[in-house]
Amino acid sequence: MSVQAYNSSLKYETFSYLPPMTPEQVRRQVAYTIAQGWNPAVEHTERGTPAHVSYWYMWKLPLFGEQSVDAVMAEIEACHRAYPDHLVRYVAYDNYAQSQGLSFVVYR
Template sequence: MAEIQDYKSTPKYETFSYLPAMTPDKMRRQIAYVISQGWNPGIEHVEPARADAYYWYMWKLPMFGEQSVDVVIAELEACHRAHPNNHVRLIGYDNYSQSQGSSFVVFRGR
């Protein structure tokens, strides 16, 4: 049986935080999945000290009906350039259930 690891040294923010860092290809596939589900991509950011807060700052409006992975990646990178020390996450808003279908941190702040 594997030994249980202690994660106290590195804060975790959502399910994907416990996995190895996403490669650009894996990130692209996650974004493609969000789009294929018909969810609207939205981008949020926050300072690392406030990462456990309920509300993060919204970057522009959600990208309603966006079908291009490249457009979503370009917006994620623009948010990261504008706020290089903040965590940046992508949210997939589900119109049907009126909730988040997916959420994961794309860039970690310092």
């Protein structure tokens, strides 16, 4: 028995190995992070450059204290409209652990 290479597109986070999320599934993830008290943020980067692996641009400042899932979803959509050829990811910062609580690519 030999080990086979995984032939697929680049993987960015844990959710990348699952089928793309529906808008409702993204909403539920955003709602979960808000319920945890984490601060949402949106980031983007170019495809096909070395930067896309390690450097992500912030869309705006993190949405500190945001409680509206609709407001966060609107920012994700606005970023995607402004940069349709970029990867767009959602990040939730955990103030208590001082780290990212969750991060996943919404638009590949």
